[in-house]
Amino acid sequence: MYPEFEKLNVQVLSVSVDSMFVHKVWDETELAKMVDGGIPFPMIADGAGNLGKVYGVYDSNAGVDIRGRFLIDPDGVIQAAEILTPPVGRNVQETIRQVKAFQLVRETGGAEACPSGWTPGSTTLKVGPDLVGNVWKVWKP
Amino acid sequence: MGEKKAVGCARPTGAVVGEQPKKDSSGTPEEREVEEMGITVGGKAPDFEAPAYFKGEFTSVKLADYLGKWVLLCFYPGDFTFV
Incomplete structure (x- = not known):
């Protein structure tokens, strides 16, 4: 998966409340067995949940950051967010x-939009004005 | 990628990416209470500096250093868990 993100000029950063030391040992002992060469992006340590609190994903009862995913564009604007409770994983x-959809919109300067299911x-x-009332002609769900 | 220096703990800078934190009377960023800035989809991401592990090294990451790239920021509950 990661080469695909690299191709798309996306920097992945992962965050959990585990320390850098735990990240290191998890990477070395387990993840390197699943991903050749280990994890290819920085694994952030958010011990006190400070980042999780600001991003609205810190669960203070469990003391963990739940699954939040934020897509941030080259100007630093959050374009997409998804937050899941722990037992369900994401779909990469x-x-x-x-x-790809947000990159297309950006490349066209907003002249093109990606409809539902794109x-x-x-x-x-x-x-544009010509599209008003005419979406049915070009987009069949 | 981040410099090889230690950052005490992960902390928001108190500003969004690309901007300086507002000066206020409540002390240095280290002393200041973490502000509950919150996020808005369609708004600027809150900036932060944090310690990180990257390819065998301990390093630090500042979100604003990635301006000009797309960033996928992924939180997850814990190392050595199952999902």
Whole structure:
């Protein structure tokens, strides 16, 4: 998965309340067995949950950061967010789809939009007065 | 990638990326209570500096250093867990 993010110029940063020491040992003893060469991005230590609190994902009862995912554009603007409670994992393919959609919108300067269910290569909407009332002609759900 | 220096603990800078924290009377950023800035989708991300482990090294990460790139910031409950 990670090479795909690199190709898309996306820097991944992971965050949990574990210390750098725990990150190191987890990477070395377990993750390196799943990912060749170990984890290829910085693993942030948020011991006191300070980052989690600011991003609205810190669970003070459990003392952990729950699954929050924030896509931040090159200007520092949060374009997408997803927050899940711990027992359900994310779908990386959906994240990649959203990255591609937001990158397309940015590349077109907002002239094109990605409708519901958009996947790379499918029809975008050309935003403008001509589209008003005519979405049905170009977009079939 | 971050410099090889230790950061005491993860802390928000108190500003969004690319901006300086507002000066106020409540002391240095270290002393200041963590402000509950909150986030807005469509708004600037709160900046932070934090210690990190990266490829065998202990380093530090500042979100603003990644301006110009897309960033995927992923929180998760804990190392050595199952999901």
